[in-house]
Amino acid sequence: MTRGQDALVRLDIDLGDAVFGGEKELTVDTAVACGTCHGDGRQPGTGARTCDVCEGRGEIRQVQRSFLGQVMTTRPCMTCQGFGEIITDPCYECSGDGRVRTRRTLTLKVPAGVDTGTRIQLAGEGEVGHGAGPAGDLYVEVAVRRHPVFQRRGDDLHATIEVPMTAAALGATLSMDTFDGPRELDIKRGAQSGDTITLRQLGVTHLRGGGRGDVVVHTMVQTPTKLDAEQEELLRRLATARGEERPEGRVANPTEGTLFGKLRDAFKAR
Numbered sequence: 001m002t003r004g005q006d007a008l009v010r011l012d013i014d015l016g017d018a019v020f021g022g023e024k025e026l027t028v029d030t031a032v033a034c035g036t037c038h039g040d041g042r043q044p045g046t047g048a049r050t051c052d053v054c055e056g057r058g059e060i061r062q063v064q065r066s067f068l069g070q071v072m073t074t075r076p077c078m079t080c081q082g083f084g085e086i087i088t089d090p091c092y093e094c095s096g097d098g099r100v101r102t103r104r105t106l107t108l109k110v111p112a113g114v115d116t117g118t119r120i121q122l123a124g125e126g127e128v129g130h131g132a133g134p135a136g137d138l139y140v141e142v143a144v145r146r147h148p149v150f151q152r153r154g155d156d157l158h159a160t161i162e163v164p165m166t167a168a169a170l171g172a173t174l175s176m177d178t179f180d181g182p183r184e185l186d187i188k189r190g191a192q193s194g195d196t197i198t199l200r201q202l203g204v205t206h207l208r209g210g211g212r213g214d215v216v217v218h219t220m221v222q223t224p225t226k227l228d229a230e231q232e233e234l235l236r237r238l239a240t241a242r243g244e245e246r247p248e249g250r251v252a253n254p255t256e257g258t259l260f261g262k263l264r265d266a267f268k269a270r
């Protein structure tokens with residue numbers, strides 16, 4: 001009897017399953033004990049005869065003479081594969097192997113907080129061993145699918161929201177869907193591209209317990225690209241009022257205030 005091998009399967013889940021955890025059905029294809037012979041490989045009601053090669057020991061002993069004297073070596077008997085007996089009538093179902101490959105469905109509890117590459121171990125759900133040996137373990141490797149809105153960084157979820165130029169200048173309240181339902185986003189007066197709004201504790205549940213990550217929303221200010229005559233006139237009047245008809249390209253300080261600076265700070269803060 002030998003212990004079966006471990007098996008590895010991949011499970012694709014949605015980001016929402018990683019946020020909250022959940023139950024997933026998993027189809028696995030592994031060797032299980034044959035139901036007809038219950039793993040011993042014999043057609044039911046038939047016996048086995050003692051292996052005449054190894055005389056039932058399951059191993060072959062060889063005595064070799066060397067300058068050290070007699071050396072005895074043993075190796076497994078290939079005729080009976082180490083079982084010491086030979087099945088006279090192999091099971092029709094499994095051809096005497098004691099195992100059959102079957103596809104079965106398991107229900108797996110996916111813990112909240114898993115990420116791509118996380119392995120979940122299911123003891124005894126791997127391949128059954130030869131001669132009805134104990135089964136190995138099954139490892140389920142998680143792969144989290146890409147989400148159209150949220151990008152995961154650690155347990156934080158990042159998203160980008162487009163804000164019209166006028167709303168960015170005047171301030172606004174927008175609604176955004178999260179995994180916990182819609183939430184209000186407070187766009188402050190004078191919001192800039194790259195500003196972030198943090199919604200605390202709406203991210204991925206920490207795998208080891210103790211709260212959740214955050215949702216971090218990055219604002220992206222939308223400059224209008226199509227202006228009708230009236231809108232263009234309004235904007236020109238605004239430019240005049242602000243003394244911006246002939247703006248000077250002022251070089252921004254790369255360490256502060258710019259989109260790149262803010263993005264870099266956001267990465268640094270991780």
Ligand SMILES: [Zn+2]
Pocket residue numbers: 034035036037038039041042091092093094095096097098099
């Ligand atoms: Zn069988």
Ligand SMILES: [Zn+2]
Pocket residue numbers: 051052053054055056057058059077078079080081082083084085
């Ligand atoms: Zn043998």
